Amino acid sequence: MTTAVIVVAAGNGTRLGLGPKAFVTVAGRSLLELTLERVNRVRGDVEVVVVAPASHLGEAQRLASGARVVPGGATRQQSVAAGLRALGPDVQRVLVHDAARALTPTALFDAVADAVAVSNAGVIPALAVADTIKRIDADGTVLGTVDRSELAAVQTPQGFPRDQLDLAYSAVEADHTDDAAVFAASGRTVIVIPGDPLAFKVTTPDDLARAEQQLARSEPHVPAVRTGIGIDVHAFGGDAELRLAGLSWPGEQGLAGHSDGDAVAHAICDALLSAAGLGDIGSRFGTDDPRYAGAAGEVFLTGTVALLAEAGFAPSNVSVQLVAQRPRFSARRIEAEAALSALVGAPVSIAATTSDGLGFTGRSEGVAAIATALIRTI
Incomplete structure (x- = not known):
């Protein structure tokens, strides 16, 4: 019996906030890549179709070598319909x-496929609900307790006889949250088999951290630590006094920039964000946001550390190389390291050098900072 697996990867990941969710990385690999590693081990004759955002079709095709990649729709239901249309004529069951x-373990795919073959019904994996569930009204008042023995937390893959799923999708009018609902709405039977805790859905930064931690435990090649590099440059010319490495420098001309221009603090932020795969300081604290106009470097550092914590990371240490003719940094190096270490919550070391009169730093037109960060999963 030929089985097809439709991998739905067209979501925009709004709650995660890192772009199309399937292409967000965990331990250096995208969620889509991790999914396909497991799908490609499913038993038997398997056809794979990946439904991806139109903006990422090329990247999806690169990751899904040997699979068919098609653009998704505006909703999950439309994306699944697009995947169904792409299936070959020999497919008899669809996951x-x-x-x-x-x-999600490959064994769960195999279990769902086997259950479809035996039952000729829709099959969904699910876990029992452990928490007490309350019904509440719009004001938050408790209306009653729901019998949790009648509830289950549904997962994927969801499996169906191909001909029945085609008919269900051709007849559906309302939008549903999963394929089992579409199948049941057409009057067809859906049964439940035991799910797997590893089949959890990555929706929030906490989920992403959970996935990272799980991979670190289960796959020895996944590092528990990650590194990143950040570089920042600012020209002299600010109206206020100089702010650099978390310190004020009375009598020194300030650095130009939307914020206080603290190149050392900004380079540290970029290094930390880079290590965690969370973008950069420009995408996280944009210059078009008035809240950051004139903001001190500590605002960005504390914000960056908070973003790392949400994603399941903590700084281990940071090393910075400052390149500048002025100010004379050595006398205050220890003070700067202490201030930045307190903000980062990990040791920060700083080395300073000049460029022997070469380039814009040598002409005292500005400063440059290069930071390397080491972070760990928490």
Whole structure:
């Protein structure tokens, strides 16, 4: 029996806030790549279709070598319909899987496929609900307790006989949150088999951190530490006194910039964000945001450390190389290291040098800072 796996990877990941979710990286690999590693080990004759955002079709095709890649729709339901249309005529059963459930074991795919073959019904994996569930009204008042023995937390892959799923999708009118609902709405039977805790969905930064931690435990080649590099440059010319390496420098001309121009602090932020795969200081604290106009470097450092914590990381140490003719840094190096270490929550070391009169730093037109950060999973 030929099985197809439709990998739904077209979501925009709004709650995660890092772009299309399937292409967010965990331990150096995207969620889509991790998903396909597991899908490609499914037993038997398997056809794989990846439904991706139109903006990422090329990247999806690179990751899904040997699979068919098609553009998704505006909703999940439309994306699954696009995947169904791309299937070959020999497919007899279909598994639909969310790329955001990237650690789902291959054994669960096989179990769902087997259950479809035996039952000729829709099959969904699910976990029992452990928490007490309350019904509440719009004001937050508790209306009653729900019998949790009748509840289950549904996962993917969800499996179906191909001919029945085609008919269900051709008849559906309302939008549903999963394929089992589409199948059931057409009057067809859906049964439940045991799910797997590893089939959790990455939706928030906490989920991303959980995936990173799980990979670090289960796959020895996944490092528990990560590194990043950040570079920042600012020209002299600010109206206020100089702010550099978290310190004020009375009598020194300030650095030009949307904020206080603290190149050392900004380079540290970029290094930390880079290590965590969270973008850069420009994308996280944009110059078009009036809240950061004239902001001190400590604002960006504390904000960056908070972003790392949300993603399941903490700084281990940071090393900075400052390149500048002025100010004379050596006398205050220890003071600067102490101030920055307190803000970062990890040791920060700084080395300073000149460029022997060469370039814009040598002409005292500005300063440059290069930072290297080491972070760890928490």
